[in-house]
Amino acid sequence: MTIDRNFPIGEPVLEVKNISLRFGGVKAITDSSFSVLKHEIKAIIGPNGAGKSSLLNCINGIYQPQEGSIAFKGEVLEKITPNLIAQKGISRTFQNLALFKRMSVLDNILVGRRLHMNSNFMQVAFQLPKARAEEKENLAKCEEIVDFLEIADIKNTPVGKLPYGLQKKVELGRALATEADFLMLDEPMAGMNVEEKREMCRFILKVNDELGTTMVLIEHDMGVVMDISDNVVVLDYGKIIADGPPNEVRANQEVIDAYLGVSHD
């Protein structure tokens, strides 16, 4: 895996420290810390309800953890909102697909270019040269992404009409369009068949390899996780029970127990 990478794994870029998240009396995440290294692919695994998505939602600013801190690129982030996170260069996909259903594939991906387009509504309304140039430039960028993901034939179809697997791809496309250097993928391969999964893995590895994008992904398919990730974090009942390279994690007794369901004392 680690032979001759274009972007060798570097220093920690995201540091999550002692995060706790409660919904009323329910503890979703308890005192969890982990870090993500630059250019690595980090998988978050764990049984259903372990708090994996909640963890991403904390980093993303959708949930506000009651305790703990999150630092990105050495800067501790205060008052995290999805908007702030987008501006810092973190993009994501969602577990249950959060696409713009009535918009075309291309338009969905173009929304990902939001932070690269700054003409105001007057410039757009009057189609001033700036707005036109910007639109053209970003459209070209999105066409590239569409070609890369091999979905050019459906680029004008409203996303809501596409099958699940393709929608997952569009969502990846939208996240890529942001050109964020840090991507969080929430179950990018859920509901896909083997063929589609293999394809998705190829895209993920290619993006990581060619652009050096740091990735955090939540995945249930152990085969996939062991194949593509550099490091794995295992969550169980809101707690991190293991963090390390795939082969180490696989041998960890606690992880095996969590997956086989040993009773907690």
Add this chain to the structure above:
Amino acid sequence: MEQKVSNNNIIMGYTRSDLTNFLIAMILSFVAIPLVVQTDYWYSSILIPWLCLALAAIGQQIVMGYAGQLALGAAGFMAAGAFACFNLILRVPDIPFFVALGLSGLVAAAFGILFGLPSLRVRGIYLMVATLASQFFIVWMIDKFGWFKNYDTSGIITAQDIVILGKPFTSPLEMYLVILVVVTVLTVLAVNMARGSTGRNWMAVRDMDIAAESMGISLLKTKLQAFAISAFYCGVAGALFAFTYLKSLEPVAFDIKLSFKILFMVILGGLGTISGAFIGAAFILLFPVLLNSVGNNVFHGAIDATIISSIEQVVFGALIIIFMIYEPLGMAKLWGNIKQRFSKNK
């Protein structure tokens, strides 16, 4: 329609078919109609209100069809625009009509931002109830403070004549042309916004706000922007409506019924399309006229006029239900489907 956008024949962002459609519409409306239609009735009772209400419907379309914010209170913003225009012409000597019109739109836009604020907290049907405030507050304010009506006690104020560059535009045909110019410009601008990044931001907020936020779209800015632009369109439409159709200014003309009418135009015409605003407005205005003439000509007065107007209500209600169920995207989509089938057969 969407499919044609990425055609190769792009000239300034428009496809060839866009330009031909635009040209046809322009020739029809600026040349053919003035040449063919000679009766004042058609201008003052059909074409003028149609264009005014279509403009207001574009406003409703922007906030509801594009930005997905269920707002009900278009008539309130129209009232704001109408009375702003009246006061500007009254109090600012020699103000050019189009300047007064634009400023009236801006006044309405300010109200739009104010009454759009609840959209940051509530959504759906609750937002609809919250935005009703604009409807009642603006009309109440105009009624309550005499200044807005220039302390006129009769209740009905005659609108000033439209004077552009010293020339009065008072005949129905002249007024029609004035409105047409305004509506054309504002429609082109609306189409540009809807197709550009501005419209994409609105639709992203409409379809999935959390994802929109994660892509760096500010919900606050985008929603308030949609409310402001929507109110601007309604304000200009209200001013034109008062000055050319009603020829008077009375707050009661901008009641909740008008707001509902505009809402129905957008729903029937098709949510999320600019053309839907025009189709919906045409339908809502022409349908009663059609029903009346059918009643008179086919049944020769055998059916009472009151019954006809009740039939109108029943049919409207039924149509709205039918469209909600079978074609939520409205008549514009229906028309698109017909066109598509037609071009496939060719």
